[in-house]
Amino acid sequence: MPERVKTGMGGATAALDYDAELMLRVKEGDGASFGLLLEKHRSPVVHFLYRMVQNHAVAEELAQEVFLRVYRSRSSYEPTAKFTTWLFRIATHLALNSLRDGKNDRSQERLDGGSSDLPARQVSDSRPSVEQAMVYRARLDEVRQAVMALPEKQRAAVLMHKYEEMEYSQIARVLRCSESAVKSLLFRAYETLRARLAHMA
């Protein structure tokens, strides 16, 4: 499927990303297009939220809310920005609210008490020894704690930059700040992470 398609809008041909095209179909009542959007963005949204709040159950609950809001807003949807910008703006907003409300208090317990959220296949696929698994878990906890210690906006910027491979301009639109502010956020965030994680090299 092409990522960007051309479509006629208001007499002029405007470039519209494929997701926005799908969302416009959802607006017209095409439920299958919503299914396609869900299929494509389910994992990225859940994983982003998981890394933001560091609790899988809370992340899935928030992701449900994200897609529910997308569906609810279908009638008023206008493709003024990339679909993923809108999607991640909703996700970031919900994650920040959740963190401020302290809904994911359990995540801190898990960080302190071990990584119960680890995907099972990471350990079982390669059959590492108990020692290797423990080292892996310790390193992973260190990474998680380092990311969790970042200020919320820096954390969101790093996660979108690193895992979603978003451009600075898109991160800026998601976080509603300037592109130079995003660069500054990322630079400071990576600086902090280097100080905490450089020994892992």
Add this chain to the structure above:
Amino acid sequence: MKCPIETRENAELLLAYCARTLDAESTAILERHMEICPACREFAHGQRAVWEALDAWEAAPVTLDFDRRLYRRIDREVSWWHLLMRPFRPVLAGHGLPIVAAACLVVMAGVLLQRPAGTPPVGQPQAAQLEALQPDQVEHALDAMRMIGEFSHRVPGDVADSKM
């Protein structure tokens, strides 16, 4: 080239280099610079370590019933509203909402203006009548009690007088 560490504008070059998203030409220029710049070398080394550490952090897979739960919520939370609004959808299509809101305001204003300000509501006279009658009834009851009291006082006296 200007040292990326010294000029913050170029710092993104280093970040892109470590993320392996920098184009080949810029990569070559940066690598030549790093051969003579220990600060950039150190930055790149540390940043690569961060990148690899973050790479190791895989998120757990999404639970299998995620979609089912979502569609159930959509059915529960959205469908009722959809059904409720279905009769009004032709009116609300396009820019219908402001028109409907304006129409509602006009109807409300009309109702308020039609009703004369001094006219009491329909149920009010009966209630007022009831309230007006209540003191009379109490007065009558008190008079009756007073009369009964006087009567009961007089009757023994009258009887005694008649005996004398």
